[in-house]
Amino acid sequence: MTHMDIGAGVPFIDTRDLGKRYGGLHAVRDVSLSIYAGEVMAIVGDNGAGKSTFIKMLAGDHAPTSGEIIVDGRKVEFKHPRDAKAAGIATIYQDLALCENLNVTDNIFLGNELTKNPLLRLLQSRKMHDEARALLDELGIGIPSTRELVVNMSGGQRQATTLARVAKAGARLLILDEPSAALGVRETRALLDLILRFRGQGKAILIISHEMRDVFEITDRIAVFKRGALIAVRRTKETTPDEIVSLIIKGNS
Amino acid sequence: MNQPVTQTPALTGLVRLLRTREGVVVLLLVTLLLLIGIFSAASPYFFDVRNGMNIGRAVSIIGIASAFTTLLMIAGGLDLSIGAVMNAAGVVAAMVLAQTNFGVPGAIAAAVLVGAAVGWINGVFIAKIGINPLIMTIAMQFILKGVTLGFSASASKVIVDPAFLAIGQGYLHLGVAAVPMPLLWMLLSMLALWFVLRFTQFGKWIYAVGGQPSACRRAGIDVDRVIIRLYTLSAVGAALAGVVLAGIQGAGIPYGAGNELSVIAAVILGGVSLSGGVGLMEGTLVAVLLVGVLKNGMTLLGISSVFQMVAEGLVLVVALTLDRLKGRL
Numbered sequence A: 001m002t003h004m005d006i007g008a009g010v011p012f013i014d015t016r017d018l019g020k021r022y023g024g025l026h027a028v029r030d031v032s033l034s035i036y037a038g039e040v041m042a043i044v045g046d047n048g049a050g051k052s053t054f055i056k057m058l059a060g061d062h063a064p065t066s067g068e069i070i071v072d073g074r075k076v077e078f079k080h081p082r083d084a085k086a087a088g089i090a091t092i093y094q095d096l097a098l099c100e101n102l103n104v105t106d107n108i109f110l111g112n113e114l115t116k117n118p119l120l121r122l123l124q125s126r127k128m129h130d131e132a133r134a135l136l137d138e139l140g141i142g143i144p145s146t147r148e149l150v151v152n153m154s155g156g157q158r159q160a161t162t163l164a165r166v167a168k169a170g171a172r173l174l175i176l177d178e179p180s181a182a183l184g185v186r187e188t189r190a191l192l193d194l195i196l197r198f199r200g201q202g203k204a205i206l207i208i209s210h211e212m213r214d215v216f217e218i219t220d221r222i223a224v225f226k227r228g229a230l231i232a233v234r235r236t237k238e239t240t241p242d243e244i245v246s247l248i249i250k251g252n253s
Numbered sequence B: 001m002n003q004p005v006t007q008t009p010a011l012t013g014l015v016r017l018l019r020t021r022e023g024v025v026v027l028l029l030v031t032l033l034l035l036i037g038i039f040s041a042a043s044p045y046f047f048d049v050r051n052g053m054n055i056g057r058a059v060s061i062i063g064i065a066s067a068f069t070t071l072l073m074i075a076g077g078l079d080l081s082i083g084a085v086m087n088a089a090g091v092v093a094a095m096v097l098a099q100t101n102f103g104v105p106g107a108i109a110a111a112v113l114v115g116a117a118v119g120w121i122n123g124v125f126i127a128k129i130g131i132n133p134l135i136m137t138i139a140m141q142f143i144l145k146g147v148t149l150g151f152s153a154s155a156s157k158v159i160v161d162p163a164f165l166a167i168g169q170g171y172l173h174l175g176v177a178a179v180p181m182p183l184l185w186m187l188l189s190m191l192a193l194w195f196v197l198r199f200t201q202f203g204k205w206i207y208a209v210g211g212q213p214s215a216c217r218r219a220g221i222d223v224d225r226v227i228i229r230l231y232t233l234s235a236v237g238a239a240l241a242g243v244v245l246a247g248i249q250g251a252g253i254p255y256g257a258g259n260e261l262s263v264i265a266a267v268i269l270g271g272v273s274l275s276g277g278v279g280l281m282e283g284t285l286v287a288v289l290l291v292g293v294l295k296n297g298m299t300l301l302g303i304s305s306v307f308q309m310v311a312e313g314l315v316l317v318v319a320l321t322l323d324r325l326k327g328r329l
């Protein structure tokens, strides 16, 4: 697979001078960034650089205070996470967005339950469990039982459940905020493989990470944030961890 | 986990069962059977179909309201306006019967409508404006009490319509048992809402909202709407309980003592957590029966009603303490 041609064609999503102020604090300022289908892009930066704030605007969680978001060449306004979801953007947050009191299947289908009888909306539990099982197997996710409650699961299994949920939603852009922060070595490995698999399916992936090794292993491009601004975008193949770290800390290389 | 060496496999199995939601119900059921055994041995009048039906009627009002508010509390809500809604509904039903010719259906519809309106207002202020449920529903309790007293000129409204009285005083004859209608209404409410909780998408969302509202929002569920519906449902349940109560009393009484705390206590005893996300209708049913059996048995044994109140409180504390402790086993 070549990723040299990235930069050509219409990007899946564009931001133009996107900004966010929290009162007097300028958390994100004038960020213009394009993300293409089939690429994995990392966002790196110091604590408080505005990474999470930036992706929350793409996810419809926070409204921008300036600039615009363009999806498939058309300007969009996300008033609610639902709107971003409808546009094909799925987000996995730092704090995992799962219902711990529910089981794996319930979480994968949350909000999109299979039902029969339009009036009573009776749950098709068996069918959902079967589909969840098939999905987990297809993604190579090792979760023994779809009836296991999330509260009893490991960090990696939770991540996997969230990813299965996203895969199910058929998202075109997948956003992950520090996905490996709570994971062990094996779990991180499985997560990275899953991300690469999603890329193979032509999805765009935006990942916030502090783990330089992971970033250099799976990404095609790296965007560096500093004090709310996008200060550099590098092709992963054409840069080094040292350069990126230097950009993060000093702002130049 | 550190397992004590003395723990046998059977005991581990028991502990595991008690950790599940079904386990709480099983434990309550065992307690209920124990109580029945004790009272049967202690009093010759206890173990008797008629006495059983008396218990059923005694718990029915709390039972009906508990069934509806169980859904709300699983979603993490709380409704302290239940008692005030009951009184208001009874008075409204009685006044519609006395002053209009809409008859029994009209009286029930009016009572339910009042409940629905009150619950909807509670829900909107809590979900949309973000007022704390405790504060909002206490405020609503005051408002509604005042309005009910004013509207009725603080006088009980006597009901003479036999069809309406039958709602509270009638019986369904099943072999040797004459099942009081209120008990029937309670069981029907619980059955219907048990079905909703267990088999429908709305039921699933109730648990989901109680577990992690932000996850639901991100999943595209209209959480506010779910919450508003549940407050509405809780108050409609209270209104229905109020109708049955008016039928039993033969009057709509505007100044009846609010029993919302008994309702909430029963729901919690049944295994619903105040923080939401867990609970079963089966638990509420058994808890309501347990409180009823306890009171009835103590009455038959000549224990004063003053101590019965103490006992009701103690049962709740013991249940919640056990619930806490089992997490440490």
Ligand SMILES: Nc1ncnc2c1ncn2[C@@H]1O[C@H](COP(=O)(O)OP(=O)(O)OP(=O)(O)O)[C@@H](O)[C@H]1O
Pocket (backbone or CB within 6 Å): A022, A025, A027, A045, A046, A047, A048, A049, A050, A051, A052, A053, A054
């Ligand atoms: N809801 C909010 N209200 C006010 N200020 C906020 C809010 N969210 C973030 N901020 C501020 O905006 C700035 C950027 O925060 P953000 O969470 O986007 O950083 P980050 O790059 O994700 O950092 P980290 O690596 O620690 O996750 C910080 O100064 C933060 O305190």
Ligand SMILES: [Mg+2]
Pocket (backbone or CB within 6 Å): A051, A052, A053, A094, A177
């Ligand atoms: Mg962050």
